[in-house]
Amino acid sequence: MTGHVLTFTGTAVVAVYVLDAEGAELRLTETVRSAGRSYALPASYRLSGRSPVTDAFRDGRPRWLTPSELAAYGPTGPTTPETPTTPGVSLGVLPLGGDGRGLGCLVVVDESPGGIDADRRGFIELYAHHVAAGVEAAGPEALTQPHPDLPGPTLDRLRVGSFVLHLGSGRMTADTQVLDLFGIAGEDFDGRVETLLSVTVPDDVPALMSVLEPDVLTSGTAQLEFRIRRPNGELRWLGLRAQVETGPDGAPRRMLGVVAETSYLRPRADEVSLVQRLSAALAGATTVGDVGRAVVGALRDPLGAGRVAVAEVQAEQLVVAVLAPAEPAAWPEVWRSAWRSEWPEPPSHALPTLAEALREGQVSIWPEGSALEPGLAGIGPGGLAVLPLPADGRIVGVCLIGWERRHEFGPEERSLLTATAGLVGQALVRAHALDAEHELATMLQRSLLPRKLPELPGGVAVTRYLPATMGLEVGGDWYDVIPLADGHVALVIGDVQGHSAAAATIMGQMRTAIRAYAVEGHPPDVVVAHANRLLVGMETDLFATCCYADLDMEEGEAWFVRAGHIQPLLRHPDGTTEELDVEGGPPLGVVADAEFPMTAAGLSSGTLLALVTDGLVESARLDLDDGVRRARQALARADPADPGGVADELLGGHSRRDDDVALLLLRYDGMRVRPTRASWTVWRLPDAVMHARRFTARTLRNWGLADELDVALLVTSELVTNALVHTRGEVRLNLTLTADRLRIAVNDPSPRTPVKPATVDWEATGGRGLLLIEAMSQTWGSVPLSGGKQVWGELSLSSPREEPGSGPPPEEPPEEPTDADDAPRAERARGRRGRRARR
Structure with a gap:
């Protein structure tokens, strides 16, 4: 395993320095050397002094020094018994930890006279993040007194492998350690990403694809925690860190990746079950709001958080999906002032730290007392975690988790938050698409x-x-x-x-x-x-x-x-x-x-x-x-x-x-006043209209409608005249009195719908019938009947009636057929409607 560490980094010496309890110096805690190499590193570095290690620790940026650059620092680097001053070697120093809480430095000694090349720098930088996780899991105090039962692995026990994904061809080359971590034999690996995905837990496949799929890759660094199922059925957590290299044209060219076992970061079964519960809740989330509520339900109480916010990132603006608690008074002023609808829309310029965290795309944790703008500090005065939500190679949202009282962030919790971020990001993209489909579906349904x-x-x-x-x-x-x-x-x-x-x-x-x-x-x-x-x-x-x-x-x-x-x-x-x-x-x-x-x-x-x-x-x-x-x-x-x-x-x-x-x-309920009806068959005689008017007059007088008589006679005349002039066959006049209106309808055998003339020559003797009906009636129209039509007009009553007329029915000419029938009422009604409807 020691040999693997050196082979992975491609260097002669790998060492870890950790900040001591007093915060005054960096102490050497672990060193791994290649066989036959006798390089020695200083036992400690005072933070007040100047050296490559202290400089890198103070400003949080790695140092890559050639032999000449290292010599310029003086006798602060590696030595050998034969060379008490710094020999002609290259040095790499990478700070461990972040978020304003440095843990120490990773130091690599390389014998290449030209310095450490760009490819190995990329791998070593990715490797340093896994070393930092191990240091954080063990604790600096434990590393200064090594013990075989440390909670986190030391350098010679850290299981790390590397791979290169060529984006042009989609082919992958992976070392034996990566294949061993995935449980894939070397002879069975065909250089395809799908082979790695085949052993990944199905719930974690979308998040892993969002990192490894060439079609969605962008430049930058990505991190992900996911689960795989080994051939023996063992469930194992792996951590992936990858960096995309771009060509001269700015297009992604290849990906350098490091995979490490991170099961030691998840010692508690309840955290695994929390991820499983969150995954199950997100599977049923169909809207962005559902995703937010699932996150709040899964994380707030188990983590003991005081506030949780989930928001989408659209055009570099935050679109809040859910806040818990939902009361404006529980949030800082910048959030309260932007509360214009169901949720606030805080301006991005008021939260620069958050914007920077989203650009970096990494889980950021600020402990109690961190220097943050009021809009963020007020969310988590006892500690704040910012989870950028990745999906499809981009940051699609953010989750903010804040604590009221002092909160200690352990490595397990950081790993947990990193794992959940990928799940929530994928669910957010899916829900956003479903929201759009839901809006379309709702519009379609309402229109139909x-x-x-x-x-x-x-x-x-x-x-x-x-x-x-x-x-x-x-x-x-x-x-x-x-x-x-x-x-x-x-x-x-x-x-x-x-x-x-x-x-x-x-x-x-x-x-x-x-x-x-x-x-x-x-x-x-x-x-x-x-x-x-x-x-x-x-x-x-x-x-x-x-x-x-x-x-x-x-x-x-x-x-x-x-x-x-x-x-x-x-x-x-x-x-x-x-x-x-x-x-x-x-x-x-x-x-x-x-x-x-x-x-x-x-x-x-x-x-x-x-x-x-x-x-x-x-x-x-x-x-x-x-x-x-x-x-x-x-x-x-x-x-x-x-x-x-x-x-x-x-x-x-x-x-x-x-x-x-x-x-x-x-x-x-039944009609308060049942309709009263009367009908008349209009015979085709020279004085047919006169008889129709007389029938209407007698009927309306019996019904007590003297005020509506003149208008009703005019409408009757026009309807009957139009039917007699423009159709052939039987014409029938129907009068219906309801509680508040009188309906006058004429049935004829012609299916042609009457058309109101656009213009009328007032010197002409015809063409004015429909215009008069429209002017005199409250409403009028024409409905098709089987083989014919009905043209009707309705008049409003001047005083709605309370009870139907009780007078005797109007007299009808002897030739008018009666409707007396011994059939049951239901059959009479069916026959009446059937005669109109059937040919």
Whole structure:
């Protein structure tokens, strides 16, 4: 092992000087010589004197001296019995330790007359960092009295190897000690980085790749602690320090690296478990805030820290992800003054020491009493650790850990912080990417779902949508509330298979298609059948489930169609709940000619109807039957007077989801004043418009609407005239009186939508009908019906009515057919809608 130390450094003598307890001199604690070499070094150096060793220790910079430069210092270097003055050798002196707390110096004696070349300097500098870790682990006092049970290795027990990575080819040359540390036989090493990665613990592979991957390397020095699994199953901690050399053009040319065993820095199992807990917490972090909270939860209490901050570095600016504690009063003034939103944005010019630490990219530790700017000193008056977070060859963030009372930083803790920095950096990059995807997914989801729900006569509808907390957080769940004619409303909920942008796109297309089919006036089974054929024709591998309900808000009759979806849930006014047994068909997009039967149900005033997707009632940890039972229990104990609160109660406890969740909840109240209707078939006679006006006048007088009579007659005249002049076939006039408005509608067999003229010649006898309807009505429009259309206008009542008119129905000509029928009410309603919808 002694021979390996000298072979590694390529020198004749390697020695360590350590600062004594009084801080007055550097004492020689250990020397390793090559065979046959008799160089002697001074036993100590007074800090008050001048020598290469004391100069390097005081200013913290290495010294590389040629024989002539060493001779200029006088008799302060190595000697031999034959040469009492400094012989013609080169000397390298490297300070050990940093952060304002020097430990000593590493001294190497080389016999090359030209001095130590650049390659060996790079390796020796990297080697010195591992020597410093060993000195810090043992303690200067212990090194002055060597003992075989020292906590840290001495020079001849320090297991260190070196490698060179050629960035142009990606090939690596490694000495036998590196291969032995990784547990790889020399004949099995093929010069590829992947061979080393194959024995690395999977959780640590991304951090190691960020250092060794040629595509992400930049100039500078990198350090990393990682774990490998040896062939016998032993878990071993290794420390890597690497330095990138650049060519004349500034591009990275090769990497010089040193690997050392650092298991001796981790004697406590609780620290290993801390890293494992942090790794597990970071694996589930999907946002930058999640990463920050995971770091706080894993490090603050175990380390006894008073403050923890995690921030991203963007364009040399700090973007804070989380502070603990989150109260502004707990942070220095520069942080409090920058607290403009959820987290502060401290200016970088106020924290120059932090900026310098980020540029160096090394874990920095300042003990109590260190000279720091107030913005940092106030974070850790008892000690402050700054962890630059590396990833992809750059510093992506920083973690600040501060202690209130005096904190002693041991070598194990420094190694622990170095190991966690790589994990957090990789998690931060991953979370930042997921944040961007989440923002895109959220925008996509919002654009595809309804922005707001319509106000419904006789009921209140509320919806909830929660994206999955795993993956892209965009799925195919959707809902819709569609007002229909005759006081009906369509309630739709569905779920497209998968969680992807493709699923969300299909979801948007299906929602649009079902809305279009519903507005056309098709009955529920036809709407779902049309949507199914559309999805089959789209030639996608995705299918969708759907539940469609057509609810008559006046009568409380509902018709359900289910396509592979979860059954609807009902909460009756007495508090009992049930899972409706709705006969179902296959999911949409599976069978082109599938049939979707309808199931009728009656709703009483005060009933809650809940349509849900499977993410609410089923997961890997929750059986479907148990999930439905929980949902029914939540419905039973909820207060129906607050539909929003009921929806929140149903979603309770869904903080972490593998699937997205959609919920559509309707409280059916029934109309306070039920609509009153009257209709008239307009025969094609010369005085048809006159008869239509007379029918309208008699009806409105019976309803007590004298104030609206003149405007209603004008709108009736124009609607009927347009239908008679521009269409062929049956024309029908429908009057509907609700609590606050009168609707006048004319059905005709022509599918052509009326077009309002852009300009009108007022001397002409035609072309003014739609303009008059628009001027006289509060609102008007045209909806397609199967094989025709309906043009309508609505008038606001001057005084809303409290009860429907009680007078006798208006007289109708004898030729007007009656609607008397012995069929059940549900069948009459279905037939009425079916005649409009089917060809």
